[in-house]
Amino acid sequence: MKRMLMVAAAAVSCFAQADTYPSAKPISIVVPFAAGGPTDRVARDLAEALRKPLGGATVVVDNAAGAGGSIGANKVAKAAPDGYTLLLHHIAMATMPTLVRNIPFKVDSDFEYLGMINDVPMTLIGKPSLPANNYKDLSTWIGANKGKINLGNAGVGSASHLCGLLFQNAIQVDMTTVPYKGTAPAMTDLIGGQIDLMCDQTTNTTSQIEGKKVHAYAVTTAKRLTTPALKDLPTLQESGLKGFEVTIWHGLYAPKGTPADIQAKLNAALKAALKDPEFIKKQEGLGAVVVTDKRVEPAEHKKFVAAEIAKWSPVIKAAGVYAD
Numbered sequence: 619m620k621r622m623l624m625v626a627a628a629a630v631s632c633f634a635q636a637d638t639y640p641s642a643k644p645i646s647i648v649v650p651f652a653a654g655g656p657t658d659r660v661a662r663d664l665a666e667a668l669r670k671p672l673g674g675a676t677v678v679v680d681n682a683a684g685a686g687g688s689i690g691a692n693k694v695a696k697a698a699p700d701g702y703t704l705l706l707h708h709i710a711m712a713t714m715p716t717l718v719r720n721i722p723f724k725v726d727s728d729f730e731y732l733g734m735i736n737d738v739p740m741t742l743i744g745k746p747s748l749p750a751n752n753y754k755d756l757s758t759w760i761g762a763n764k765g766k767i768n769l770g771n772a773g774v775g776s777a778s779h780l781c782g783l784l785f786q787n788a789i790q791v792d793m794t795t796v797p798y799k800g801t802a803p804a805m806t807d808l809i810g811g812q813i814d815l816m817c818d819q820t821t822n823t824t825s826q827i828e829g830k831k832v833h834a835y836a837v838t839t840a841k842r843l844t845t846p847a848l849k850d851l852p853t854l855q856e857s858g859l860k861g862f863e864v865t866i867w868h869g870l871y872a873p874k875g876t877p878a879d880i881q882a883k884l885n886a887a888l889k890a891a892l893k894d895p896e897f898i899k900k901q902e903g904l905g906a907v908v909v910t911d912k913r914v915e916p917a918e919h920k921k922f923v924a925a926e927i928a929k930w931s932p933v934i935k936a937a938g939v940y941a942d
């Protein structure tokens with residue numbers, strides 16, 4: 619009897635929670651990388667776009683950076699499943715399980731998938747003092763500087779880590795990787811000349827390329843981009859790296875056990891945010907492509923992540939690029 623009452627009370631409180639959600643407190647979107655970087659950029663634009671469809675709720679960004687994005691992901695995996703702590707993450711949700719041994723959470727069972735956000739290309743960029751204005755000259759410079767080249771990234775398991783490892787593997791040159799808590803601080807050091815090269819999302823590199831603060835050598839997509847600042851960049855494939863293709867994507871997640879009504883509210887708000895013309899304009903200006911309805915469905919996104927795990931796992935293993 620006592621147990622039945624407890625179950626009934628839990629159900630009532632769950633309905634009450636979903637009814638009043640999200641009025642109790644601000645919603646926090648955890649970004650597992652440093653502020654000012656490419657993932658942070660997407661999260662801040664999304665937080666703004668989510669406000670209206672969530673009835674004017676306050677949506678804040680919490681940067682829980684480090685360990686290639688696994689600290690922030692772990693924070694959300696262990697957070698209260700009440701809809702007030704969400705995770706915005708990228709392709710690492712699919713590559714971390716293979717790329718990093720011993721991650722302290724399970725990407726398939728510790729989260730509720732709320733939907734996909736966008737696809738984002740990456741770019742290969744270099745410090746401004748590099749004596750190479752195009753990919754061909756960069757190849758010559760790399761050949762002449764083997765053993766001395768530093769490549770920045772956002773830590774083991776991050777997108778820049780994956781892209782950098784695939785790049786080294788494709789050109790058969792080892793570089794010294796320098797990990798940061800995100801590619802925002804790495805970008806500062808690249809511009810300052812402390813590191814030589816980096817592979818990073820266009821949501822971070824577009825304005826620096828436009829402002830001629832860094833050299834831009836290529837995009838990592840199979841096709842050239844249409845974004846004005848990036849449209850003249852060759853692909854790595856046409857630069858001679860056969861089959862090279864990395865596209866980053868972002869998704870939104872909640873801790874496992876978040877009530878279904880709250881998940882539904884969040885997915886509806888995400889769909890509305892992804893149709894917000896202001897959000898679309900900001901993202902397109904940074905080379906990102908905002909996804910549309912079917913891909914925003916939670917089940918569809920979960921299927922997509924599983925397919926990405928299946929796609930990347932053999933590539934990472936064959937390249938021998940996974941790390942502890």
Ligand code: ASP
Nearest residue numbers: 655657776777778800801
């Ligand atoms: N671009 C980073 C990465 O390589 C993440 C970031 O700083 O947003 O995964």
